């Protein structure tokens with residue numbers, strides 16, 4: 001009997017159906033746990049997959065537990081879909097700017113946003129094969145689909161199975177968390193978990209957070225034709241990067257904004273009410289919280305000695321939430 005819950009990735013077209021069949025197959029049957037594992041990885045995102053594949057390659061007996069989609073944020077709602085959109089948006093920008101290089105291209109007035117998103121879903125599904133349950137099973141990793149829960153210092157439960165281990169990696173990542181902004185709930189907002197399910201271009205988009213991903217999405221949607229406002233608490237976007245680099249990007253946004261009015265800079269926002277727009281708390285330290293609603297064993301949280309830990313990476317986005 002399949003034990004995994006069926007999951008949906010919207011829109012449930014042929015690409016997303018194939019995606020789900022790779023990274024959370026509806027007919028998946030969890031294996032019988034094999035004695036005591038050398039390593040159990042909890043979370044099948046980049047960190048969990050790499051831990052499991054690496055340990056198995058070194059001869060360890062390894063299990064990996066994923067409650068939603070193998071590949072985690074990066075494959076499903078992060079690096080992969082965002083980079084696909086950025087590539088399409090670069091094609092738009094290249095075509096629009098071609099005249100400056102002496103190339104005459106006739107540019108359609110409107111971007112076919114539905115096709116852009118369809119391309120993204122097709123590419124994502126292709127890449128999903130590398131993170132698929134079947135591929136990892138063939139590598140020798142025991143894949144368990146379901147939510148992991150510690151039941152003691154050396155055992156974790158998933159579905160009806162108890163997995164005993166010598167070491168565990170908690171690689172449960174993070175999720176978008178809504179920042180405390182007045183009016184945000186009433187307006188409604190997108191996060192990285194919903195942004196890539198869009199099939200229609202939002203006419204206006206407010207992007208909260210001027211870190212790398214906020215800037216990437218602001219630029220891409222601006223190029224597609226959304227009227228984008230980027231809200232950043234600090235006086236400069238990309239405030240954790242080299243100051244000169246941040247200034248250059250900010251100047252380019254302002255220049256483009258004034259040329260095409262597709263990207264408007266609102267770089268010194270200090271709170272207030274968001275109106276008439278989509279809010280995308282895409283990612284970044286502004287809007288992420290760790291997925292560690294877990295599940296310490298009854299005897300309390302583990303110590304450094306008990307576990308193989310992943311420390312929070314202070315200078316990255318989603319990875320900051322893996323403990």
Ligand SMILES: Cc1cc2nc3c(=O)[nH]c(=O)nc-3n(C[C@H](O)[C@H](O)[C@H](O)COP(=O)(O)OP(=O)(O)OC[C@H]3O[C@@H](n4cnc5c(N)ncnc54)[C@H](O)[C@@H]3O)c2cc1C
Pocket residue numbers: 042043044045046047048065066067068069070071072073074075077078079080082083146147148149171172173174192213282283291294316317318319320321322
């Ligand atoms: C829009 C966007 C663009 C990005 N672009 C880039 C980029 O270009 N380059 C880059 O390096 N990084 C990028 N990132 C960051 C990158 O996606 C993350 O750093 C990476 O996904 C973190 O991997 P992870 O394995 O730590 O966590 P995640 O990918 O979040 O995986 C954690 C997994 O654990 C599972 N899980 C949680 N709790 C449990 C439980 N109790 N039981 C079982 N499973 C559980 C979750 O379902 C999830 O699949 C981007 C992120 C976003 C949002």
